[in-house]
Amino acid sequence: MSITKNSNAKLRVEVPRKSGLPLFTVKEHFPIRSSQGRKYVRIEINSPAGFRLLLPKRGRITLSENRCSGRILNLSCGGMLLETGEVVPEEAFLLLSLDLNGFVILEGILGRTKRVEPTGDGEYLVGVEFCSREELENYVSKEQINRLPVKVASFNHKVKEIILSYVRTARLATKTVRT
DSSP states (O other): OOOOTTEEEOOEEOOOGGGOOOOEEOSSOEEEEOOTTOSSOEEEEEEEEEEEEEEEETTEEEEOSOOEEEEEEEEOSSEEEEEESSOOOTTOEEEEEEEETTTEEEEEEEEEEEEEEEOSSSOEEEEEEEOOHHHHTTTSOHHHHHTSSSOOBOHHHHHHHHHHHHHHHHHHHHHHHHO
16 A cells, blocks of 8 residues: 555555455545645544543643544644634643544544634634653653543554554454464
8 A cells, every 4th residue: 555645545455355354445535635844744534533631730630521522624643633613722732532534443642732723613723733641741640641541642652553453353364264
């Protein structure tokens, strides 16, 4: 599978029918863009996202009671553009739940808002940079983070977990077919 910059792409991963794994195909085309000066290619997407604010204060951390929602407008390995009706402060930590077109749901992704702009119709465009637990550990202890009701991880870590799980499942299915 290859993806090139500035093209329309349809992602498709095929698994042999004998493996018993479902065929994984993205339903819609994702326009893929790269802008000058950007580190990562961005994928245009229109998928739901949920988030809660992480509130570090005096060495402790709490998770906001409010579960907020929005739509992912574009996504890259470094971050995403989120449209939401919620006012989100800049530089706030977010605990994200991303639904990537119903195929993959990533829970407990840590992000930090980098910009917030009103759209004029009661919505806000929120630029979110994905970050690691280590960045949050600059504000609170590991023990405090581990006490949260959701496992906190980086976007890249969660994606790697999913890929490794898929590869392990495919290998097991292949071994079962051979025996």
